[in-house]
Amino acid sequence: MTRTGLSPLAWLADVEQQRREAGLRRVLRVRQPVGAELDLASNDYLGLSQHPAVLDGGVEALRTWGAGAGGSRLVTGNTELHEEFEAELARFTGAESALVFSSGYTANLGALVALSGPGSLIVSDALSHASLVDACRLSRARVTVAPHCDVAAVERALADRAEDRAVVVTESVFSTDGALAPLRELHDVCRRHGALLLVDEAHGIGVRGTGGQGLLYETGLAGAPDVVMTTTLSKALGAQGGVVLGPEAVRGHLIDAARPFIFDTGLAPAAVGAALAALRVLIAEPYRAATVLRRAAELTRICEVPEEPTSAVVSVILGEPDVAVAAAAACLDRGVRVGCFRPPSVPAGTSRLRLTARASLTDDEMDLARAVLTEVLASAR
Known part of the structure; x- marks a missing residue:
């Protein structure tokens, strides 16, 4: 049967119509x-994307290092600024080390894929961010999707596994409703079953924890040897980019094995400079985190939402x-x-x-x- 008269993209019109009818276009x-x-x-939870010090930090980095990184961080894209920011963010969050990626999305892809792989198990929360879902698919690990915040289901999946290695994946603050993950309970389960806990703190940094140090810090899990944290620089820090934080051995492994780190151009210096300046503002003005939660509570009352906000x-x-x-x-x-x-x-x-x-x-x-x-x-x- 010949198909030479058909456009290979003709099917898109039908898909678009279906989306329009469903109200999803x-x-x-x-x-x-x-x-x-x-x-x-x-x-922009802390309102830092327009803060004068943050703008100045981006401009200074732009003038010093240029508009782009010029290559992957393994070639020409690694600057003193990248490593200075990594060190300061690791100290702030209580982690042993940090590694900057070009986005929060690539940080999640790089971390989860490199820390799992064939012959391992990933247990992922049903409401994990799309970047974590995609990382699960790319990992070639066996993936079990646990019901949202269901610690018992996570434990059953870990207890029943045949694989030697396992990673439990969750967001700390879920992006669509702002709910908090039961991090302490999940970590206890991971400890009992020899699993790694990977936590996406994209919506936790700057909002939860003393002065915005994150939910892992708040729950006493910062710096734990069996916990890896990812976060983005595009939310509370008002800039762009992503970071993986955890044991120094994890940082070294990602430099060797994380494809989104190895083959992607390094994060632009201006974004790093802005994020570093934003971090320093947050450290100097820790009240900003509490102010976010106070304003969220006001919005909750205005909208007559029954649940008190936790983010x-x-x-x-x-x-x-x-x-x-x-x-x-x-x-x-x-x-x-x-x-x-x-x-x-x-x-x-x-x-x-x-x-x-x-x-x-x-x-x-x-x-x-x-x-x-x-x-x-x-x-x-």
Whole structure:
């Protein structure tokens, strides 16, 4: 049968139509300059992406080291700045060492794939971030998906395994609803069964723990020899990039074995300089972490969400995708940008507005948020 008359991309039209009918078609929207609208959607939890010291840190690194790293970190992309930042972040989080990647996504891919592989088991939380899901698929390990925050299910998977090596994977703060993982309980299970615990602290750093040192630090697990942490520099630190933190042996192994580290261009110096400056602001102003949680509690009361927030994320479930999309658009029309999460980011029937608190929110901005959200949610529910 000949197919020479068919376009190899003809099937995309059918897929697009199916997405439109399900209310799941996504479009890119251009963001206005900072200050043009109230931002309750970004992950700039500490409000540091526009902090003068952070901007100066990025500019100074740009002028000193150039616009790009110029190559992988194993070739020309490793600067004194990269290693200075790694050392300071490791000290701040209580880790033995750190290794910077070009993004949080590649940090998760590099860490999990390099620390598992054929002949090992990965037990991953059902709501783990897409980067961890992709890492599981690339690992060629046997993967068991445990129900969300189900410690007993994790223990059963570890107890029943035939593999010598096992890795348990979770986020510390889950990105869609802001819930906290039971890290201490998971670590106890890992200890009993000789498994490594890998924790993505993307939404924990800067918000949880004393002065924003993270949920691992808060639960007393910072620096544990059987714990590896990943995080991103694009949220609380307001910059770009990712990091893996843990024992020095892990850092050495990743330099040898993590393909996203070996074959990717190093993180641009400007991003490293900005992240380093942001870290120093956080260390000097530890109150910012508590301010984020206070503002999140205010948003929770405004939106009449029954659960008290445990992170910067406030999740307002509205149900169907079209309802959530319309509510987000109505907020934006009134000058407030909010996140809108639909399947497959969240389960069917739980499409939602995802609001994020910032330490830099002013009382006037909170008054605007109250007026807009109260009006829009009254119509959406």
